Amino acid sequence: MPTYLFRCPRCGAFERAYPMADVPARAPCPACPGVGLRRPTSPALIAPGSAVVRLIDATERTAHEPDVVGAPPRPTTTAAAGPHRRPAITRNPLHHKLPRP
Numbered sequence: 001m002p003t004y005l006f007r008c009p010r011c012g013a014f015e016r017a018y019p020m021a022d023v024p025a026r027a028p029c030p031a032c033p034g035v036g037l038r039r040p041t042s043p044a045l046i047a048p049g050s051a052v053v054r055l056i057d058a059t060e061r062t063a064h065e066p067d068v069v070g071a072p073p074r075p076t077t078t079a080a081a082g083p084h085r086r087p088a089i090t091r092n093p094l095h096h097k098l099p100r101p
């Protein structure tokens, strides 16, 4: 069941789920006895279960239940690393631009 955005003049925006065939133009506000008017929103064009949806779900989950890390990740050593080269902690090339302690 899709969710629709409504806006109460006193409390602001809130979402409600309705069947697509029975979407009202007004919905009761959950925070006050007022009524919220339906706001037009863009449709969700991402497929359920896709990588984007999994990433969004994982991001929202870690916002409420962050993973606890007891130690920094172990550095990975490679045979090509010279004696003056720091061991690679990450393989993401964008991380090479970050300042090092």
Ligand SMILES: [Zn+2]
Binding pocket: 008, 009, 010, 011, 012, 029, 030, 031, 032, 033, 034, 035
């Ligand atoms: Zn309200």
